[in-house]
Amino acid sequence: MNYTLIALAVLFALETAIGHAGTADSAAVVRPDVRAMRTTQPIVIDGVLSEEAWREAPQVSEFLQRDPTEWAPASERTSVRILYDDNALYVGARLYDRHPDSIVARVGRKDMDQSSDDFFVGLDPYNDHRTGFYFGIDAAGTYLDGVLYNDDWNDNSWDGVWEGRSTIDSLGWCVEMRIPFSQLRYHESDEQIWGIDFERHIRRKSEDDLYTFRPKNGSGFVSRFVHLVGLQNLGRSQQLEIMPYVTTRAEYLHYPSGDPFHDGSKYSPNLGLDLKLGLGSNLTLTGTVNPDFGQVEVDPAVVNLSDVETYYQEKRPFFIEGASIFNSGTEGSPISGISISLCRPFSIRDGSGVRRKGVFRMPIMPISRPGHGSWVRRNSPGKSENPGISERFKPSRIGNMRGSPVGEQQPGRRSNR
Numbered sequence: 001m002n003y004t005l006i007a008l009a010v011l012f013a014l015e016t017a018i019g020h021a022g023t024a025d026s027a028a029v030v031r032p033d034v035r036a037m038r039t040t041q042p043i044v045i046d047g048v049l050s051e052e053a054w055r056e057a058p059q060v061s062e063f064l065q066r067d068p069t070e071w072a073p074a075s076e077r078t079s080v081r082i083l084y085d086d087n088a089l090y091v092g093a094r095l096y097d098r099h100p101d102s103i104v105a106r107v108g109r110k111d112m113d114q115s116s117d118d119f120f121v122g123l124d125p126y127n128d129h130r131t132g133f134y135f136g137i138d139a140a141g142t143y144l145d146g147v148l149y150n151d152d153w154n155d156n157s158w159d160g161v162w163e164g165r166s167t168i169d170s171l172g173w174c175v176e177m178r179i180p181f182s183q184l185r186y187h188e189s190d191e192q193i194w195g196i197d198f199e200r201h202i203r204r205k206s207e208d209d210l211y212t213f214r215p216k217n218g219s220g221f222v223s224r225f226v227h228l229v230g231l232q233n234l235g236r237s238q239q240l241e242i243m244p245y246v247t248t249r250a251e252y253l254h255y256p257s258g259d260p261f262h263d264g265s266k267y268s269p270n271l272g273l274d275l276k277l278g279l280g281s282n283l284t285l286t287g288t289v290n291p292d293f294g295q296v297e298v299d300p301a302v303v304n305l306s307d308v309e310t311y312y313q314e315k316r317p318f319f320i321e322g323a324s325i326f327n328s329g330t331e332g333s334p335i336s337g338i339s340i341s342l343c344r345p346f347s348i349r350d351g352s353g354v355r356r357k358g359v360f361r362m363p364i365m366p367i368s369r370p371g372h373g374s375w376v377r378r379n380s381p382g383k384s385e386n387p388g389i390s391e392r393f394k395p396s397r398i399g400n401m402r403g404s405p406v407g408e409q410q411p412g413r414r415s416n417r
Contacts, residue, residue: 031212034060034196036082036089036230043083045176047141047165049092057081057092063200063209070216074209076172078200080121084231089179091121091135095200097172104203105139105168109300111156116140117203119166119175122148122225124195125186129223132195133184137164139173152221157320161241182239185282191232195225239278245292246271 039053049055059081063074076097083090095117097103106114118138125132130151136144143164146156163178186192198211212224248269255262272290279285304310314320 031226032060033227033229034058034080034082036084036228038230038232039083039085039090043085043090043176043178045163045165045178047167047174047176049081049094049174049176053083054081054092057083060198060211063198063211064213066208066210066214066216068206071213074200075205075207076202076209078119078198078209080198080211082196082228082230084234086235087180087182089123089181089184091175091177091179093119093175093198093200095119095172095175097202100168100170100172102204103139103168103173105173106142107140108142110143110159111145112142114138114140114142115203116142117173118142118144118201120144120199121177122195122197122199122222123179123184123228124148124222124225125184125192127193127195127227129195129225132222132225133158133160135160135162135164135177135179137166137175137177139166139168141166148222151223152219157315181234182278185278186234188235192228192234194228194231195222196228197225239276239284241276242273243275244271244273247292 035058037053037057039051039057041051041053043051043053059079061077061079063078065072065074076095078096079094081092083092097117104116106116108114116138118136120134120136122134123132124130130149132148134144134146134148134154138144141164144156145158145160145162146154147158148154160179160183162180162183164176166173166175186194200209201207202209212226214221214224246269248267251266251268253262253264253266255264270290272288272292274291275285275287275289277285277287302310
């Protein structure tokens with residue numbers, strides 16, 4: 001009997017069934033397009049939706065829960081509006097809460113999970129259903145941003161230049177964002193159609209509310225975004241970023257008195273810059289002159305009482321810029337341990353001459369579905385990769401705009417402390 005043909009037939013049947021299940025869950029909830037409104041009124045990013053343009057812009061609401069009760073209406077109302085002008089996209093969100101005194105707001109480092117109430121917007125400017133950007137802010141004003149790629153994955157090493165503010169009031173809390181078009185990439189067209197999605201987390205209820213619903217047993221993330229329409233005559237996105245630096249080093253040493261070449265002090269100045277220039281909608285020139293390999297921010301203090309060395313996440317842009325290009329070939333994860341194996345009975349004699357019977361099993365491959373796997377929440381700030389010691393949010397596959405899968409690793413640095 002040809003076990004290989006039988007295994008492949010079963011594999012094909014299971015993959016077909018999974019594909020139909022994914023199609024069914026994606027058609028279960030259809031959301032209308034989100035419409036952006038052009039404004040000529042200056043928008044002040046202060047976390048208060050006081051401008052007249054916010055009241056005139058179309059709103060989207062009716063979020064659904066992903067956790068704790070899948071498909072249930074959100075326990076608190078969320079209203080989102082989109083504005084734009086010649087230079088930027090504006091996102092305004094009113095996040096109602098019947099108990100504003102219970103809103104969780106903790107201040108922390110950028111891109112760190114503070115276990116706070118927060119709000120995210122995901123954008124797919126190319127509308128290719130695979131790539132994009134996400135921008136988030138929590139109730140305390142901590143920024144979170146990154147890029148989306150391969151439909152289900154994200155990378156928070158990207159740091160965009162944008163503004164955001166959040167404020168808490170008697171109705172709940174508000175979010176205002178200003179995202180410059182220079183930070184995004186999109187096709188040149190008189191009328192733009194992007195992908196967009198929104199997400200809210202209410203910490204005290206362990207609740208995740210989504211606008212475009214993504215079932216827990218379904219695949220896809222960016223591919224599920226709804227359309228953002230109404231963007232017209234944006235022109236070409238211009239990007240020019242120059243990051244100069246200046247450093248100096250001072251040495252004070254003892255030399256013999258009367259040394260004509262050394263007076264005991266020495267100063268060594270140094271300078272350089274990094275350049276990023278957008279040459280088109282899908283081409284960017286990145287250059288550097290005398291690059292600075294120094295650390296861009298101070299490492300958090302860690303008290304390591306374990307027997308495992310402390311590792312810090314690599315955060316120097318020179319080493320992590322575009323690193324997501326190499327994150328491929330790991331899509332998918334096992335579904336409930338289902339796998340295809342070749343099995344064949346065998347019989348052997350052991351050292352005492354007794355015949356032993358058994359079954360030889362050789363696994364071929366697991367049946368996997370993208371977006372379905374083991375997940376952990378983003379870890380607390382200032383910790384390392386050691387067991388029991390968490391670390392900064394790592395590049396990960398996302399079932400939502402938070403979290404990282406178990407086992408995901410990113411190049412890091414060993415602590416010298």
